[in-house]
Amino acid sequence: MARFEDVDPTPTPTLREPGQRVSPRARLMWQISNLVEGVVSVAILGAAAAVWDAVDLTWWMATIGLLAVAVYVGVVPQWRYLVHRWEVTETAVYTQTGWWARERRIAPMSRIQTVDYAESPVARLFGLATVTVTTASAAGALQIAGLDRLRARELVDELTLRADAVEGDAT
Structure with a gap:
């Protein structure tokens, strides 16, 4: 039986809602991309x-299609x-x-194995970028899309330094 002193005091990451939002400009970028x-x-x-x-359903199809686009762009x-x-x-x-x-x-x-920074042509117009964090996970990389370009660059530097400071080989 484990005693209280034997319990590891190191906090374990919990699956919770993260606290930071992406840039508000990402909404407009996504609206234009969706449009x-x-x-x-x-x-x-x-x-x-x-x-x-x-079958003469062309106008019905156009109406439904335009309504779907309106929801896709607006909502x-x-x-x-x-x-x-x-x-x-x-x-x-x-x-x-x-x-x-x-x-x-x-x-x-x-x-963490790699930290990548990317700007698509559309994201560049809005001053936004995507940071991709690659791990040894079978689920694939984590992406943070829609970040302010400057914040994304800072985040790449921060994650690179933090990951490098941790002992281990990231596998």
């Missing part, structure tokens, strides 16, 4: 309906912004992503 995706999708479906033309980025969070502590990186299904992940500093 482009939606318009292209509706155009492809509209072209297919026009070619098919066996999803707002919802995504409310859900997407991240946090870095002395011992781990926490992320929460998703807009429909939520995923919370923890990457202990001792498991």
Whole structure:
């Protein structure tokens, strides 16, 4: 039987909601990206309906498609912004992503293998970037998308230094 003195006092990372939000500009970036995706999708479906033309449902399809695009552009980025969070502590990186299904992940500093910084052309227009934390996990890398460019660069430096300071080989 373990005695109270035998219990390890080191705090264990817990699966909790991270405290930091991504940049508010990420909402507008996601709205524009969703708008482009939606318009292209509706155009492809509209072209297919026009070619098919066996059934005169083209205007119904266009109406439903435009309504879906409006929801995809108006609601999803707002919802995504409310859900997407991240946090870095002395011992781990926490992320929460998703807009429909939520995923919370923890990457202990001792498991970090690489920390990457990326700017897509659209993100660059909004001064945003993505930080990717790669670990030995089969679930894949953790991504923090929609960060302010300067904060993302600082985060890469911070995580690199913290991961390097932890003993172990990140495997």
